[in-house]
Amino acid sequence: MSDAIHTTVDAKGLSCPMPIVKTAQAAKLVPAGELIEVLATDPGSVKDFAAWTRSTGNSIVEQAEDDGVYRFVIKRA
């Protein structure tokens, strides 16, 4: 919780597969252990990010929804 967000990916308004694709591209530049914040409005992205983190070994440390905007905080493995 005291770790600052390393990178924010703004995927608001983007449809599948762009939220995942943009996050994967950003994650490449994030060192292990650091946090990525993703903002998305695509409801399908909720399950997508769960699946993506399982496939890539990253983990979701925080997940919230506020007025149609989903916020994921992902820890880079």
Added chain:
Amino acid sequence: MATETTTPEAATDESAEAKLAEAVAAAAQPADSTPIQRQLVVINWSGELDKVLPTLIMSSVAAASGYKTSVFMTFWGLLPFVKDEKRITGDGMMQKMLSFMQRPGISHMKMSKMNFMGMGPWMIGKLSEQYKVASPQELLEACQLMGVEFLPCQMTMDMFGLKRKDMIDGLGDPVGAATVLEMMTEEHTGSLFI
């Protein structure tokens, strides 16, 4: 029945807690630290917009998820990967006629249904803009950035008279069915025929 008197042994409690914490931490580590390398093989046989989109979407997500991803472009599915500017391809009447009737290039794909003489792709373009759906060009770029392998079918290149210089940059060397078959049947591999 003797009542058991539990003497609070602070030292034992602490070590038990420590042991428990250790065990929980150990369980959280993956038993085998080698991650599974998954693979996706897409046989892209179709050349229409509504069919090439799922090829590129599945491939980009697979690559984004760490899968080794390969797209085998065969038959109609090879034409969208010809350079946009190349209008006529091939040697001889028949090959040239083929490219005349099936315009190559990713920006010129038709719809497999409701093409409406070109209105269909235009409408899909408008809807994509409105709902922020990525275009085939954007998806192709993302795929190539993420290391998706695009393998042209040698046989299709021969039959349609397509040369390396007609094709877009970044494609792999042409292969045949045996190569693709082997890839499809490897461990931890999913394959699609689109």
